Amino acid sequence: MNLRLENLRLPLAHFPLEVDATLSARVTALFGPSGAGKTSVLELIAGLRRPAAGRIRLDNTVLADADAGILVPPERRGIGYLPQDDALFPHLSVRQNLLYGTRPARPRPADLGFEHVTGVLEIGHLAERRTGTLSGGERQRVALGRALLGAPRLLLLDEPLARLDGPLKERLLPYLRRLREEFAIPIVYVTHAPDEVVALCDEVLVMETGRVRRQGAVADLFAPSAQPRYELRPEPPPAF
Amino acid sequence: MSPEIWQITAFTLGVAAAGTGLILPFGVALAWLLARRDWRGKSLVETLVALPLVIPPVATGLILLKLLGRRGPLGPFLDSLGWEIVFTWRAVVIATAVMSFPLLVRTARVAFEQVNPRLEQVARTLGAGPWRVFLTITLPLAGRGLVAGAVLAFARALGEFGATIMIAGYIPGETATLSLSIYHLVQLGRDTEALGLLAVSLLIAFGAVWTGECFLRKRPA
Amino acid sequence: MHLLPRLLLCLILPGLLAAAELNVFAAASLSDALKELAPRYEAKSGDKLRFNLAGSNALARQIKEGAPADVFFSADEAKMDDLAKAGLILADTRRTLLSNTLVIVVHADGGAAVSTPDDLATPAVRRLALAETQTVPAGIYAREYLLKLGLWPQVAAKVVALENVRATLAAVEAGNADAGIVYRTDALISPKVRIAFAVPAAEGPAIAYPIAVLKDAGSGEAARRFADFLASSEARTVFLKYGFLPAAR
Numbered sequence: 001m002n003l004r005l006e007n008l009r010l011p012l013a014h015f016p017l018e019v020d021a022t023l024s025a026r027v028t029a030l031f032g033p034s035g036a037g038k039t040s041v042l043e044l045i046a047g048l049r050r051p052a053a054g055r056i057r058l059d060n061t062v063l064a065d066a067d068a069g070i071l072v073p074p075e076r077r078g079i080g081y082l083p084q085d086d087a088l089f090p091h092l093s094v095r096q097n098l099l100y101g102t103r104p105a106r107p108r109p110a111d112l113g114f115e116h117v118t119g120v121l122e123i124g125h126l127a128e129r130r131t132g133t134l135s136g137g138e139r140q141r142v143a144l145g146r147a148l149l150g151a152p153r154l155l156l157l158d159e160p161l162a163r164l165d166g167p168l169k170e171r172l173l174p175y176l177r178r179l180r181e182e183f184a185i186p187i188v189y190v191t192h193a194p195d196e197v198v199a200l201c202d203e204v205l206v207m208e209t210g211r212v213r214r215q216g217a218v219a220d221l222f223a224p225s226a227q228p229r230y231e232l233r234p235e236p237p238p239a240f
Numbered sequence: 241m242s243p244e245i246w247q248i249t250a251f252t253l254g255v256a257a258a259g260t261g262l263i264l265p266f267g268v269a270l271a272w273l274l275a276r277r278d279w280r281g282k283s284l285v286e287t288l289v290a291l292p293l294v295i296p297p298v299a300t301g302l303i304l305l306k307l308l309g310r311r312g313p314l315g316p317f318l319d320s321l322g323w324e325i326v327f328t329w330r331a332v333v334i335a336t337a338v339m340s341f342p343l344l345v346r347t348a349r350v351a352f353e354q355v356n357p358r359l360e361q362v363a364r365t366l367g368a369g370p371w372r373v374f375l376t377i378t379l380p381l382a383g384r385g386l387v388a389g390a391v392l393a394f395a396r397a398l399g400e401f402g403a404t405i406m407i408a409g410y411i412p413g414e415t416a417t418l419s420l421s422i423y424h425l426v427q428l429g430r431d432t433e434a435l436g437l438l439a440v441s442l443l444i445a446f447g448a449v450w451t452g453e454c455f456l457r458k459r460p461a
Numbered sequence: 462m463h464l465l466p467r468l469l470l471c472l473i474l475p476g477l478l479a480a481a482e483l484n485v486f487a488a489a490s491l492s493d494a495l496k497e498l499a500p501r502y503e504a505k506s507g508d509k510l511r512f513n514l515a516g517s518n519a520l521a522r523q524i525k526e527g528a529p530a531d532v533f534f535s536a537d538e539a540k541m542d543d544l545a546k547a548g549l550i551l552a553d554t555r556r557t558l559l560s561n562t563l564v565i566v567v568h569a570d571g572g573a574a575v576s577t578p579d580d581l582a583t584p585a586v587r588r589l590a591l592a593e594t595q596t597v598p599a600g601i602y603a604r605e606y607l608l609k610l611g612l613w614p615q616v617a618a619k620v621v622a623l624e625n626v627r628a629t630l631a632a633v634e635a636g637n638a639d640a641g642i643v644y645r646t647d648a649l650i651s652p653k654v655r656i657a658f659a660v661p662a663a664e665g666p667a668i669a670y671p672i673a674v675l676k677d678a679g680s681g682e683a684a685r686r687f688a689d690f691l692a693s694s695e696a697r698t699v700f701l702k703y704g705f706l707p708a709a710r
Contacts (some may be wrong), residue, residue, distance in 0.1 A: 048361050059320075074364035081365040087358045091380050101366030150366045310636035311568075327588055327621050328635040409621050427518070428596055 001154060001186040003057060006207045008044060008054035009066075012037055015137040017044075019052075023188065024204035025179055030190045031047035031217065031232075038190045039084070042156045043196050043229035045079040045188065045239040047074035058154065080152030080185075094142055095127040101150025112151050112183065120182050121175055137168050141175060142235070155179075156186045161196060176200055185230060194230040197223050206232070245442055246429075249440055252417040254328060255395035263344055268386060271348030276357075286436075293342040297402025300338060305407045308334070331408035332415050338395035344393040347456075351385020352378065363402035388455035395448035399441070418444075481683035482509045484529055486520040488536035488670065490561065490599065490644045494703045495534075502690055508683050516625035518596040524549060524675065526655040532676040532688055534558075534670065536598035536626075541671045547677070555673040556683060558692055560706040561644045562662050563602060566654040567632050573639040575657040581640060583616040587621045590641035599626035602666045604644040609666075631689070644668075646704040649672065657669040667709060 003023040010017040017037040030038045043049040045056060045062065050071050056064040058079075058223045065074045074081075080101075098118070118124040121141045126134065134142065140160055147155060160176065171208050175198075179199060180187070189201055197204055197218055204221055206214040214221060214235065223233045247359060292300050306312050308325045325331050355378055363373045379386075401419040409414040410424050415440065418441045425434035470530065487495055492514050499510045511518065513530070521540040524530050525547060533550065536542045538557070544550050567573045573585045581589060592600035600622065607613040623629045626643050633641040634653040641654075648656050672691060678684040690696055699708065 046361075048364070074361070075367050075369050077365075078367075079365060081362060083358050083362060085358060087356070087362040087375060091365075097244070100368070102365065140449060146366070152377050154363075264638075305635070305637075312635070315636065326635075327632075409623065411621055427593065 004057040006050050008056040010040060010051050012040060012210060015210045019212055021205055021212050021215060027187045027189055029197040029199045029201035029204040030188060030207060031204050033192055037121055037210040038209040039158055042158055042190060046079050046156055048076050049074060068160055078153045080147035080150050080155045082143050082147050082157045082160055083161060086139045088139055088143055090131055092129060094129050097142060098146050098149055100146060112148060117145050117148050120178050136164055137172055139171060152185060155185050157187060158190045173199060194222060198230045245436060245440060246457055248416055248421050250432060255332045256336055256394050258333045259340060259397045260261045262337045263341050264390060265416060267341055268348050271345045272352050275349045275352035278358045287307060289345050290342050292339050297339060298406055301403035301406025325430055326407050327409050332345045332404055332417060335407055336405040339397045339400050340393035343396050344389045346387050347389030347392055351382040373415040384455045388452050391448060391452035391458055395445060395452060398444055462636045480507050481680040483683055483687055484511050484515045485530045485532045485585050486502040486519045486530040487534040488628045489514050490536055490551055490647055491534060492638060493650050498696055498699055516597040516662055530675050532674055534672045540667050541673060550673040555671060555690055557669045557671045557708040559673055559700055560709050561646055561668045563642055563647045563660040563665050564656045565640055565642055565658040566610040566648045567640050567657045568633060568636055569653050574636055575640050577658055578610055578612060582612055586639045587619060588621050588638045589616055590623055590629045590638035592622050592626045592629050593622040599644060602668055602692045605666045606660060649704045
């Protein structure tokens with residue numbers, strides 16, 4: 001896939017978001033401290049916010065163009081979105097949540113069938129439960145399943161492990177790996193935890209105060225360290 | 241209860257229901273706009289909506305009287321439709337509708353604001369258009385609050401007096417609500433008969449407000 | 462030094478004592494005439510007048526419930542009798558000052574086609590404005606008259622009852638009632654209505670406006686003086702100007 005964020009600009013609370021980047025990896029990390037604007041980038045890609053300037057193109061389709069006044073609404077972008085709070089619909093059962101996005105008449109890849117997705121994420125047995133009775137980890141997996149069953153062509157995950165404690169995080173990591181292996185859907189993964197970047201992602205965009213400071217392969221930008229297990233390598237000195 | 245009291249009670253319940261029904265679609269729509277959208281002049285709209293709650297009901301009644309009277313600005317238009325408003329049951333419905341409107345809008349607005357917008361956003365990314373989101377996510381989640389708003393508006397409509405007496409007057413059998421009838425009996429010095437109507441009013445009002453409050457209380461987790 | 466202040470006091474005190482404030486409860490139909498007479502009397506006497514103008518029944522009820530009234534000027538004897546029975550008036554100050562006649566009014570601008578009382582029963586009059594017919598004098602008189610003509614059963618369903626005769630007039634002025642029955646004096650002050658039929662005094666009900674000073678009046682002397690003024694020929698000229706009739710003898 002080729003996701004082009006062209007001269008995007010969006011005023012935020014303390015600084016403007018200004019991003020110009022191309023994402024083409026299988027799993028791309030958006031890495032940076034809280035408040036860097038990572039969630040806003042996801043919202044722009046998903047169509048939940050409109051850019052003040054710039055263009056967004058996914059493969060051959062223009063999703064947004066501030067100058068030309070184009071803004072494809074979220075329901076027509078085919079982009080799945082998992083916000084930081086899983087946003088499960090509290091008034092619907094797990095099954096109803098999972099099936100919510102399965103109406104659109106887009107052709108579904110065979111690997112995104114209900115049985116397969118719930119099997120991979122091991123949530124099939126939760127189908128008739130109410131969302132309020134699920135544990136934190138179960139909620140995240142159901143939210144993932146719901147997004148996948150919408151047959152998106154791109155998946156945006158906003159810090160899916162942030163609200164989970166250590167052991168729970170460890171338990172969920174394999175599911176995210178399975179996500180990567182089992183389903184051929186490109187992913188943009190927002191996080192501020194280096195070990196998640198290393199464990200799951202191919203490329204990383206480092207963001208700070210609304211701008212992309214660095215971009216490159218994860219192996220190039222991250223180095224092992226004592227604790228946490230990985231840390232960002234220092235920037236190479238500018239070449240003369 | 242005498243047949244007269246039955247008739248007056250039935251009439252009062254009927255016009256209160258009609259008035260509430262009249263404002264329901266528009267009030268809910270406006271509440272949604274106030275909860276979810278921003279626009280220039282929004283504060284003005286909010287103030288106008290709140291006015292009937294704050295200005296004296298008779299003042300509201302006077303404004304309606306001037307607007308809807310046969311020789312008022314809307315007079316010729318209403319005449320052409322064959323609609324007579326002042327001093328008819330229609331005036332009672334309109335008076336109760338106007339006075340209940342702010343209560344409905346405020347309660348409904350809070351109900352909508354309590355629905356997490358993230359849920360609506362995620363629903364959109366799952367392929368649901370704005371109408372489907374409204375019907376399957378927003379409305380069910382705001383449901384209890386909306387019902388509470390309607391019930392409270394209904395309760396307010398039951399007790400309406402000031403605006404009603406201005407544009408509907410007291411015409412037995414045509415515009416006589418419980419509150420108007422109580423007033424009339426007191427004017428005639430028939431206080432004890434008024435007490436009977438008073439008891440009925442209190443009973444209905446109690447029931448209506450109790451029901452409304454039940455819906456406002458949070459659903460047990 | 463003693464003489465000067467005492468002299469001043471003697472000059473000021475009577476003025477202070479005489480400057481009474483009178484609460485006058487009067488029938489709504491007397492509004493305009495009283496408003497014209499008030500400044501004249503205030504200038505002459507130094508007293509201040511405060512008017513409470515409403516339907517005589519409402520005024521009587523307020524007085525019975527203890528409202529501070531000094532003078533009561535009613536539009537019918539029944540309300541005054543009521544207060545007399547309750548021992549609230551000074552009987553020796555009671556007298557009937559004025560009379561009035563009834564008229565049927567319609568809007569001055571293309572009002573309903575009414576030229577006789579019988580026309581009130583026709584479909585041209587869908588709503589008839591009357592003051593409340595069981596309590597307000599103007600309404601009682603009107604109903605009495607319609608009963609006498611045998612028209613009451615036919616028009617009763619069309620009646621819109623208003624709180625007092627001025628509200629009745631306003632309903633016709635606003636076009637919300639097709640016709641109304643008010644006093645001739647009310648019709649005369651409104652350019653927005655015209656008299657469709659004037660009830661001859663001999664055929665109409667006996668309308669009487671009694672006045673009395675109340676027993677609990679704040680300043681009985683000032684109240685009596687005002688009542689006397691209203692009975693004077695100077696006041697009568699003004700009342701007659703507005704269309705009132707002298708009290709029937």
